[in-house]
Amino acid sequence: MLHRWFDKKPEAGPTASASGLAGPRVPRHSGAWAMLRKRLQSEPGLRILDTGYTSPANINYLTTLGHSVFLADLVHDAYAENWQTGADEDGNPVWNVEGYLNQTLNFSGRTFDVVLLWTALDYLPERLVAPVVAHLFAAMNPGGQVLAFFHTRLQGEEAAYCRFHVTPGDDVEMQITQQFPIQRAFTNRSIERLFAGWSGHRQFLAKDSVSEVIVTR
Secondary structure, three states, X not given: OOOOXXXXXXXXXXXXXXXXXXXXXXXXXXXXXXXHHHHHHHOOOOEEEEXXXXXXXXXXXXXXXXXXXXXXXXXXXXXXXXXXXXXXXOOOEEEOHXXXXXXXOOOOOOOEEXXXXXXXXXXXXXXXXXXXHHXXXXXXXXXXXXXXXXXXXXXXXXXXOEEEEEOOOOEEEEEEEOOOOOOOOOOXXXXXXXXEXXXXXXEEOOOOOEEEEEEEO
């Protein structure tokens, strides 16, 4: 998918709408977003990577604060092409990981201060998860932060794939999108292992089946 920088608010109208979005937006209180928002309001000029379908609401809010926004639709790109190239002698799938990273996370040497990862890691095929995290680590500035949500169970309405839209308050808005199969539920220990080598992380309690984490580079 073509990635784009947004350094100003897009024009209103039909051209600003994103494909793949459907259904109403449902507000959800987010302690992690509330914390990250304070940094975004106090430090203009940050580079932000937002994952998922284009969200004019996110672009408008973040660019109004003086930030630059880059988009990478991690989950859609993982399923849009056949990155599974075959199987090894034991029958395990072989993936063109480098091809996926080069198409979806090719930043041309740019580095980021904030990554809005949302629930992407819950839906990526297993072979892509660790390489994506490692690629993000290499593409972030020291002190950069990742906002990530993790499902703690695989069933129920909360397991549906959603796009997240930021707000000026402590809520994020969830919107049902094109559906992708949820691949895994994360425990606290598995999150710690996945981000081993990062300088730290902070988890936020939530009432639903989604755990919120801010991980620091």
